[in-house]
Amino acid sequence: MLNYLLYIATIGGxxxxxxxxxxxxxxxxxxxxxxxxxxxxxxxxxxxxLTTAGHLPIPVGWLxxxxxxxxxxxxxxxxxxxxxxxxxxIVTLGFAEVVRLIASNEIWLTHGTDGISGIxxxxxxxxxxxxxxxxYLAILxxxxxxxxxxxxxxxxxxxxxxxxxxREDAQVAQVAGxxxxxxxxxxxxxxxxxxxxxxxLYGNFTSYIAPxxxxxxxxxxxxxxxxSGGIGNPTGALIGAYLVMALLESARFFVELxxxxxxxxxxxxxxxxxxxxxxxVLRLLPKGVLPERIPRAPRGLGG
Amino acid sequence: MELVxxxxxxxxxxxxLLAVPAIGFTAMFAVLRFPNFSVSGLATLGAFAGYVAYGAxxxxxxxxxxxxxxxxxxxxxxxxxxxxxxxxxGALPAxxxxxxxxLVLENVTRLLFxxxxxxxxxxxxRDVHVGDIRFSPQQLETMAIAVAIMLAIFAALAFTRIxxxxxxxxxxxxxxxxxxxRPERIAMMASFVGMGLVGVGGMLLGLDxxxxxxxxxxxxxxxxxxxxxxxxxxxxxxxLGAVLIGIAEELSVLVVGSPYRSAVGFFAxxxxxxxxxxxxxxxxxx
Amino acid sequence: MNRTVFGxxxxxxxxxxxxxGPAVLRAQSDxxxxxxxTPLTGAGGPYGxxxxxxxxxVIEEVNAAGGVLGRKIVLVSEDDxxxxxxxxxxxxxxxDVDKVSAIMGTWASSVxxxxxxxxxxxxxxxxxxxxxxxxxxxxxxxxxxxTQPNTVLQITRTGDFLVSLGxxxxxxxVPQTPFAQSSIDIMSGLAKKAGGxxxxxxxxxxxxxxxxxxxxxLRSSPxxxxxxxxxxxxxxxxxxxxxxxxxxxxxxxxxxxxxxxIEQVGQKDIVEGVYTYAPSVAExxxxxxxxxxxxxxxxxxxxxxxxxxHANLVLMAMAAAKDTTGTAIKDNVRKVSQGxxxxxxxxxxxxKAIAAGEKVDYSGASGPCxxxxxxxxLDCKFRYEQIKDGKPVLVKIV
Numbered sequence: 001m002l003n004y005l006l007y008i009a010t011i012g013g014x015x016x017x018x019x020x021x022x023x024x025x026x027x028x029x030x031x032x033x034x035x036x037x038x039x040x041x042x043x044x045x046x047x048x049x050l051t052t053a054g055h056l057p058i059p060v061g062w063l064x065x066x067x068x069x070x071x072x073x074x075x076x077x078x079x080x081x082x083x084x085x086x087x088x089x090i091v092t093l094g095f096a097e098v099v100r101l102i103a104s105n106e107i108w109l110t111h112g113t114d115g116i117s118g119i120x121x122x123x124x125x126x127x128x129x130x131x132x133x134x135x136y137l138a139i140l141x142x143x144x145x146x147x148x149x150x151x152x153x154x155x156x157x158x159x160x161x162x163x164x165x166x167r168e169d170a171q172v173a174q175v176a177g178x179x180x181x182x183x184x185x186x187x188x189x190x191x192x193x194x195x196x197x198x199x200x201l202y203g204n205f206t207s208y209i210a211p212x213x214x215x216x217x218x219x220x221x222x223x224x225x226x227x228s229g230g231i232g233n234p235t236g237a238l239i240g241a242y243l244v245m246a247l248l249e250s251a252r253f254f255v256e257l258x259x260x261x262x263x264x265x266x267x268x269x270x271x272x273x274x275x276x277x278x279x280x281v282l283r284l285l286p287k288g289v290l291p292e293r294i295p296r297a298p299r300g301l302g303g
Numbered sequence: 304m305e306l307v308x309x310x311x312x313x314x315x316x317x318x319x320l321l322a323v324p325a326i327g328f329t330a331m332f333a334v335l336r337f338p339n340f341s342v343s344g345l346a347t348l349g350a351f352a353g354y355v356a357y358g359a360x361x362x363x364x365x366x367x368x369x370x371x372x373x374x375x376x377x378x379x380x381x382x383x384x385x386x387x388x389x390x391x392x393g394a395l396p397a398x399x400x401x402x403x404x405x406l407v408l409e410n411v412t413r414l415l416f417x418x419x420x421x422x423x424x425x426x427x428x429r430d431v432h433v434g435d436i437r438f439s440p441q442q443l444e445t446m447a448i449a450v451a452i453m454l455a456i457f458a459a460l461a462f463t464r465i466x467x468x469x470x471x472x473x474x475x476x477x478x479x480x481x482x483x484x485r486p487e488r489i490a491m492m493a494s495f496v497g498m499g500l501v502g503v504g505g506m507l508l509g510l511d512x513x514x515x516x517x518x519x520x521x522x523x524x525x526x527x528x529x530x531x532x533x534x535x536x537x538x539x540x541x542x543l544g545a546v547l548i549g550i551a552e553e554l555s556v557l558v559v560g561s562p563y564r565s566a567v568g569f570f571a572x573x574x575x576x577x578x579x580x581x582x583x584x585x586x587x588x589x
Numbered sequence: 590m591n592r593t594v595f596g597x598x599x600x601x602x603x604x605x606x607x608x609x610g611p612a613v614l615r616a617q618s619d620x621x622x623x624x625x626x627t628p629l630t631g632a633g634g635p636y637g638x639x640x641x642x643x644x645x646x647v648i649e650e651v652n653a654a655g656g657v658l659g660r661k662i663v664l665v666s667e668d669d670x671x672x673x674x675x676x677x678x679x680x681x682x683x684x685d686v687d688k689v690s691a692i693m694g695t696w697a698s699s700v701x702x703x704x705x706x707x708x709x710x711x712x713x714x715x716x717x718x719x720x721x722x723x724x725x726x727x728x729x730x731x732x733x734x735x736t737q738p739n740t741v742l743q744i745t746r747t748g749d750f751l752v753s754l755g756x757x758x759x760x761x762x763v764p765q766t767p768f769a770q771s772s773i774d775i776m777s778g779l780a781k782k783a784g785g786x787x788x789x790x791x792x793x794x795x796x797x798x799x800x801x802x803x804x805x806x807l808r809s810s811p812x813x814x815x816x817x818x819x820x821x822x823x824x825x826x827x828x829x830x831x832x833x834x835x836x837x838x839x840x841x842x843x844x845x846x847x848x849x850x851i852e853q854v855g856q857k858d859i860v861e862g863v864y865t866y867a868p869s870v871a872e873x874x875x876x877x878x879x880x881x882x883x884x885x886x887x888x889x890x891x892x893x894x895x896x897x898x899h900a901n902l903v904l905m906a907m908a909a910a911k912d913t914t915g916t917a918i919k920d921n922v923r924k925v926s927q928g929x930x931x932x933x934x935x936x937x938x939x940x941k942a943i944a945a946g947e948k949v950d951y952s953g954a955s956g957p958c959x960x961x962x963x964x965x966x967l968d969c970k971f972r973y974e975q976i977k978d979g980k981p982v983l984v985k986i987v
Contacts, residue, residue, distance in 0.1 A: 003711075004685035011678065032395060079573060082580045086338065086394070090531045091576065093524065094569025104765050105562045105791075114723050114767040115673075117702050129710050206677060207706055210699035213673050216524075220402050227399045252667070252682060263641035267629035267668035268413040275406040279385050282400045286392045306804060313800035410630075418634035420820055422853035430832045439832045512797050513824045513853055517634065521797055556801040561792035562765050 006133045010205060012245035013140040014198050018218075019225040019237040020144075020151050021194035027232030027292065029187045030167030032085050035076065035092030036195055036222055038099040041214040043069045043196025044203045045103060048116045051204065058122050062200045069196015072099075073189040081181060096216065103211040115210025119203045136205050143201065144238075147194055151234040163187055164232070221248075228281045230288030239289055243281075247274055305435040310553040312436055318529075318549025319446040320511065321522065324504030325529040325541040326456060331497035333473040333536035335490060337394040341381060341401040342501045342526055344408025346519030349374035349502020350509035351412055357423055367448070367503055374502020375495040377408070382494040405519070413516040420513045445507050452503065453542060456496075460538065469493060473536065501526075525568070532572050534582025543583055547571070620663040621656075621913045623648070623903060624689035625896070626679055626704065631671030632795075633696050635820045636844065639884055640694045640718075640896045641666045646883035647900040647936060654937045657908050665689060671696075673703035680704040684711050690907070690915050693899040695719060696892065698767050708732050714918040716899035718892050721767035725963040731919045734902075734964040736895040736955045738868050738971075740768040741775060746971050747815065747840065747866055748779035750987065756813035756838060757785035760806045762826060763817035764794030772817055794822040803829045816841040820850050831859045843867035843974070843981075848888035851979060860976045867891040868956045869972035869986045876934040876954035888981060891955060898953035901936040902926055905951060908943045926951045927959035927967075 018036060025031045043065035051061040072095075080091050103110045110116070122139065124132050154160045165172070166180055203209045221244055229240020255270045281289075324346055331339050353370035361369060381404045389397040430437035460466040472479040472489040480486055505519055529548050533540025548568050555567030575583060625644045627637035648664045656662060665687045669676035676695070683689045684707060691714035695701040698721035705724070708715040709732040717724065717735045720743075725735060751759060761776050763769045773789030780787035788809050792802045803826070806814060814830070816823050816839060823845040830839065843865040851860050868891060870877045880889045880897045903918055905925040910917035925939065930948030933939040939949050951958055956969030974981040 001686055004681045007681045007685075008678065011674070026395070079577070083576055084580060086535055087531055087576050087580065087582070089338070090528055091569070091573050094528075094566075094572060097524070098566045098569060101563055101566050107770065112767065113699065113765055113769075114721055115699055115702055117706075117723070117727065206703065208673065208703045210673055210702070212671070212697065212699040215672065217672070218674070223399050224403065227396055231396075249678065249682070252679075256665075262638065263625075263627075263645070263666040263668075264417055264629045264634075264638035265414050266666075268410040270668070271630060272407055272410040272414070275403040275410070278403045279400055279407070282389060282396060282403070283385060286389055286396060306808075309804055310801050313798070313804075316800075317798045413630065413634075418629075418638055419849045420635060420824060420853055422824070426856045427828055427831060427859060429834050437833065442832075508797060512828065513821070515635070515821065517632075517821075521795055553801045556805065561790070561796075561799075561802050561805075564793055564796070 003130065003133060006137055008245060008249055010133070010137045010140055011202075012242045013137070013144050014202050014205075015222060015225060015245055016144055016238050016241035017147060017198040017201070018195055018222045019229065019241040020147050020234055021191045021198065022222050022226050023232065023234060023237035024151060024154070024194070025187050025191040026226060027167075027237075029163045029184050030085065031184060031188060032089040033092050033188070033191065034089045034216075034219055035094075035096035036219045037214045037216060038092075038096030039069045039072050039192040039195035040199040040202075040218065041096070041099045041103060041211075042072045042199065044199030044209045044213075045110055045116070046196065047200030048119045048203045048209050049110075051120050052116060052118060058120060058204055061204065062197060065196045065200030066193045067196075069199070070189050070193035072196070073192025074185070076192070077185045077188040093216065093219075096214070096219065100211050100214045103214065110211075113211055115208055115212075116203075117208045119207045119209065121204050121207060140201060140205075143197070147197075148234055148238060151237075155232075155234055159183070167232075224278050226288075228278060228285070228288055230290035230292060232292035233288070233290050236288050236290035236292070243289070244278075247277055251277075306557060307554065309436055310557055311550055312438065314550030314553035315546060316439070316442045316446055316549070317553070318546035319449045320504070320507055321525055321529055321549060322542045322545035323449045323452055323507060324501040324522065324526050325533075325545045326453060326538050327497040327500030327504065328526050329530040329533070329536055329541040330456075330500075330538055331493050332530065333538075334469060334493035335382065335387065335390065337386065337390055337397040337401070338527065338535075339382070339386065339401045339497075340398055340523065340527070341378070341386075341404035341408065342498070343519035343523040344405035344412075345374045345378050345498050345501045346505030346508070346522065347412050347514070347516060348377060348408050348505070348519075349499075350505035350514040350518050351416060352502065353506035354421060354423060354509065354514055367506060370502045370506040371499035374505070375499030378498025378501070379491060379494040382498075383491070387490065405523070409516050409520060416516070418515060420515045422513045423510055425510065442511060445511060449507060452500065456500070456538065465492060524565075528568060528572055532575055532583060534584045534586050536586050537582065537584045540582055540584035547583075620661045621658075621907065622663050622665065622687050622689045623900075624683035624687060624692045625664065625666045625694045626669050626676060626683065626692050626700070627666070627694045627896075628671040628696050628700075629666075629668035631669075632819075632821075633669075633671040635849070636696055636890065636892045637668070637694075639886065639889065639893045640696070643880060643884045643889075643893050644693060644896050644900045647897060647904075650883075651904055651936050651940065654940070657904050657940060658911060658913065660913075662904070669695065669697070669700045669704075671700065673697075673699045676700035677703050677707065680707050684708070684713050690714060690913050691716065691903045691918055693903065694892075694896040698724060702727065705729055705733055708915070712915045712919075714903065714915040714922075716896075716903065718895045722771065723767065725965045729964065731962075731964070732915065734922060734960050736868075736898055736953075736958065736966060737891075738956075738969055739965055740771045742968070743866075743971075744768075744772045744775040745779065746987065748776050750864075750866065750971075750973055751813045751815070751838070751840060752779065752783040752785070754813070754838060757783075758809060758811045759785060759787045759813045759815065760809060760811040761787065761789045761815040761817060762802070762806055763789070763791055763815075764819070764822060765791050769817075776815065792818075792822070794818055796822070797825060799825050799829045800833075802826075803833045803835075806830075807833060807835060811837060813838040813840065816845065818845055820845050820847060824850055824853075827859050827863070838862070838864065840864040840866060842891075844890040844892055846976070847890040848886055851888075851976060851981075857979045860979070863976050864984070865974050865976070865981060866971050867894075867974075868966075869970040870894075870954055870956070874932075874934040874952045874954070876952070879935055880954045889954075894954035898951075898955050898958055901939065901953065902951060902958065904936045905933075905939040905943060905949065908940050909949075923960060925949050927957075
């Protein structure tokens, strides 16, 4: 049971990183990034390739995954400067799909649909199974804490307020003198970099990645995490991610109690339970479990 | 050269099939102002409803009507219960809830019917040749049905009272309300007709290939892409977008090969939107 | 650093041991736990349900006949959603919560590759139907066997069969999978040796129309086409090939052109004359008949047959080992699957024989089920069938 819980906590932590990444640009700047899975994939493949074929040490792999995600973010945001939110959605979704297609088809680079296995984990040989799981969870918690504190800092800073202003009404923000494009690009790039880091952390933990991992479904789960946790609120994003993970896993145990159904019906009931619960959460708590608190402006900034 | 021409013809046919659900999607967006991703589940539901009706002896028109009605009613119920109450928070929370609704419908279908592929008991004919180009008579028939539905929608929007009321409401909700058009009734109409079209689209797709719980999920991205390409909210735009995406994908098979055909569709959208940020025909209310 | 790690580890482990203590005492009369991990949703959805059903049916029969080593078997069936992340979470639950001795039936190659390390690290036995050649090359230390013939074996035999039918210009249509490129390369080599030609085309298997792909395929005027995809895309391919007026030979995997496809394709002409191939039941084995009965299908697909074999092998290995751990299965599975002895094709007969001290040699629904050290099947025959008037008819077993 312990290994299972450790595993779920670790994967939940990776979802939480992705949720923080999404929260920055959605809750922050109101940009709809449906291409999360693509940046996740970029980071995962960067770190996987560099630490296997490239024989580079794992921290270097992670650093370069951040960079890979960030570069992906820059490319996307500068190709889409003229696009409005609803339209940004389909283009970012397309980006994620293109990344997945390249991963599947360019076998010389990515091993194609075979995936990359044997990705090294830190100290894996010397720690033994349980030791590795515990240590990795600790590493993940550290990474999560760093990113979370960074997000909170941004959230409460003037930069964060400017981003929220852009979210509410980009035109007004522009008139008020905020460099809208630059801020959006920065936020998007940072968000993409974090998603890339999450990908690297996933690969070095599970030791295997494949294009099948980067389907739009994972983006859906992250959106559901942020929406149910509370848009615009880093703590909400964290809670939302673990809520979704807890839901995904506990649904398994609930449907085991249902008698007289076949395996496929049980699987359908599990997915149904998860989707219905999420709709219920969204309906009853439309602002999420932890609604966004707009921090008060510091005193001294005029009445 | 005829390979290119043939690809264009192929694209026209697949685009026409895509156009019907794309119209539903974009019409709903025009009135309800959020992208309704549960169209994946409703296309599947419509396909299965039509399949059951067809198997029970309803003819083609009857089965299409059943597909329309079932999808329309369920879509309306979902919008009222789950999606519209969230639009107050913004389009995105409603869109996210609609993704979850799509998953609900997919799994209800799976619960009732299992994962096995099913097909309509309809004989398939070989293509006819006009010069060097081949046409499938049945796909042409399906295309004709799609075109007829589109014309009916256009006519209804242009000439009937309720159609004009929908357009007015989509154009300027406050003014329309002032003129006595009740926004809630328009919203219900939009949900019902929009989702009905999506259901019919699912059935037409199933007629062409086969149906299973993932039928709608396979075309969700293409529907969204078609509507966006044409301009969200524009019905003629959705038709144009669907046809163009169909053609672009078929042509791309010849150039970059089949594995990358979806990628080309997305690049085409990126290029078009960079030049015309509101879609080909611009964002309009119908 | 080291001290903190071990200190934390010891604390955790002693906490766990406190919970586990009473459980160890209960073990002897506890049921045996086994798991299936098949795609019940997602792209592999057409295959998983029947697989889970047949495994459950085998277990039920064995339980009714007294179980294994006097203990009943409890089967836990999870859904891998045809996705490695969901698959690993489900496998973790099966291994760490349900404490299964074996996981059976992983289907998607990416799921199997992702789940395999969990299994060999936790000494859980894994049986799979995945075909990617890289799977048996993983460092699984014997904790993995697969009943699906690898690509080289399959495609070579299929190519030989096509050549024997007189095919000269072959086209292979295959979706992007781990075996796509190797299939094309093998076929090209074979065709050239036979003095013919070959074109390989990889296609996107998530589409609902393949008219242009078919145009491309027919450009070289082939007389035989190998459709190496799965049911959802093969349905569309067959329809589009028919529409395009192709009248040559078509051959596809039996799992793609399965009973459901034949039933639903709507018109007999589309599948008339189409060949299918599958790993074959060994001579004298009634295993296939049993699978038909257990699954309720007149033409069960090869995956369903394979998981039937998985379940039987696992049960008999435990009986032969007089122990039910994954390691026991690993050490004893080849003692019941090969090497001479009484031929059995089902677990009940096998368990009876083992209890009486006999050596058994299992011969299953997917072939003779003899495995090499890496977990691949040593060899098997293939059965080639042709669909005539809506029903598959045996052509030959080779």
